[in-house]
Amino acid sequence: MSRKFFGTDGIRGRTNEAPMTAEMALRVGQAAGARFLRGDHRHRVVIGKDTRLSGYMMESALVAGFTSVGMDVVMVGPMPTPAIAMLVRSMRADLGVMISASHNPFYDNGIKLFGPDGYKLSDEDEAEIEGMIEAGVELVASEKIGRARRIDDARGRYIHFAKSTFPEHLRLDGLKVVIDCAHGAAYSVAPEALWELGAETVALGVSPNGTNINDGVGSTAPKLLQERVVSEGADIGIALDGDADRVIIVDEKGTVIDGDQLMALIGVSWANSGLLCGDGIVATVMSNLGLERFLASRDLKLIRAAVGDRYVLETMRNGGYNVGGEQSGHIILSDYVTTGDGLVAALQILACLVESGKPASELLRQFEPLPQLLKNVRFDGGQPLEATSVKAAIADGESRLNGTGRILIRKSGTEPLIRVMAEGEDEKLVHEVVDSICDAVKAA
Known part of the structure; x- marks a missing residue:
């Protein structure tokens, strides 16, 4: 489904440049608020943010948007994204908003939306909100304007x-x-x-x-x-x-330990304790082939989803799995959370560390990953992946790997980047294949 404003994780961009402007935040508040006005109860939205300078500006604009369509606003200040998902449910709110650009530099910002169930909005909801942003929404009468308040105990x-x-x-x-x-x-x-x-x-x-x-x-x-x-x-x-x-x-x-190793540890630990659902875990197409082989050796499955924790979660919910995540470190433990939660995942790793009595270097190296290389190529527009030269480079790379590895090429959903990844048994060959495709993309 093609979307104009929303990417794989909400709306994101450089602050004060389209689409990440205060005007857009106002319109998002109005459209999302109107979309989730259902029933005759007092409607409520929870808004959190990270520590970016622009968070104040975006927060104020969102508050104006939500209150103008009759929604009450609760502001909780700087809080982790998963905390907003949790608070939406515990406060019986109709909507949650996180103002953040995640791992991006301070000059970027973003808007992530959660429904009343604490889950990120579906593609269909986001598409409907986009339509309402462009068409505009009806504002409420002056006596029905929403109220805004801050709460101080959200961190606790x-x-x-x-x-x-x-x-x-x-x-x-x-x-x-x-x-x-x-x-x-x-x-x-x-x-x-x-x-x-x-x-x-x-x-x-x-x-x-x-x-x-x-x-x-x-x-x-x-x-x-x-x-x-x-x-x-x-x-x-x-x-x-x-x-x-x-x-x-x-x-x-x-030594840095990535999300693949962490998911392997949690998955096997939960399986041994009888806590793992579905006899497997969900990861993305980016996760290392070594993870898949490791799980298979323990009669566990690796189910691959599209890149983005929302798609991991969708696959988990559809298949009844309770452990999933991404190599980048988004880990979803759905017994506890409705989205990736770095602190909750870390606490599970610490629990394994305490119970094992082993040093982290021994415990966390669950499998030997295959040589894998990911490079990003920035582009300014156009469709470089449609170029004949790029398609030829990809085909040549697949031929050279000859079934001993795999290639994955995709556009980033949050930045103007083409991500080129390859993995296989031969590290030198993997590097050559990735470099060749990157060169072709740059030339295109």
Whole structure:
């Protein structure tokens, strides 16, 4: 389904440039609010944000939009994306909004929408909202304008919820954890939750100033975390992204562990405990072939979905699976959450670490990944993947891999990038294939 404003994870772009303007935020508030006005009860929307400077502007515009169509607004301030999904359900709200561009730099921002069930909106809902944005909506009479208020205890509610997902018989006493919050939405809640569970915490990326979110910190820039884990003699490091819906782990030796290894650990642990549903886990087409082989060796399945945690979740719900995620660190544990939750996933990893008594470097290396390479090629427009030269380069790469690996080419749903990925038994060949296709895309 072609959409004009929404990508794979809401609306996203550079702030003060279309579509990420205050005017657009106002129209989104009006359209989404009107779309979810159902019944004669007082309608409510929960709005959270990360720590970007533009969050104040976008929040104000959204509040104006929602109240103008008769919806009451509850603002909770900087909070992780999964916290908004949780609060929508616990507060019996009709809609939830997260203002965030996730792992992007501070000058970008985005709008993610959640329905009353705490799940991200369907493609059909987003398409309908897009139509209402362009057509305009009817505003309510002055006496029916919604009210707006802030609540101060949302962080405590989320911390309590996150801790409730950690096994009651375990504690983190004696464990030294370095937590990197990317100067983002979890800068307060994540270190607090770990400390309350007994961990000795060293916190990085917890001093947001509006422009430093994801700047040399967080799950997409783990170098500082790697260094601090080693220098502090910590047992493990945890890196969240700007809105804390993804997690990357660093072992005690400073090695980065990606989402594939984390899903393998949680999946097998839950299977051994009788908690895993569906005899398998859901990942995306980007996940390593080594994960698939590892699960098969334990009589478990890997079900692949399109890229984007919303599509992972859709596949999980349709198939009755309760563990899924992405190599990038979006991990969905649907027994607890309706979207990716970096802190909740990290707590499951910490539970495995405590119970095993093993060092993280031994526990977290569940399988040997096949050589895999992903490169991004930025483009300014057009359809480079339709070029004959690009198609020929892809066909040549597939022929050279000759059934020993695979190639995946796709457009990013959040940035103007072509993502080129290949994996196979021969690392040198994988690099040659990716470079050849990237060169063709650049030339096109």
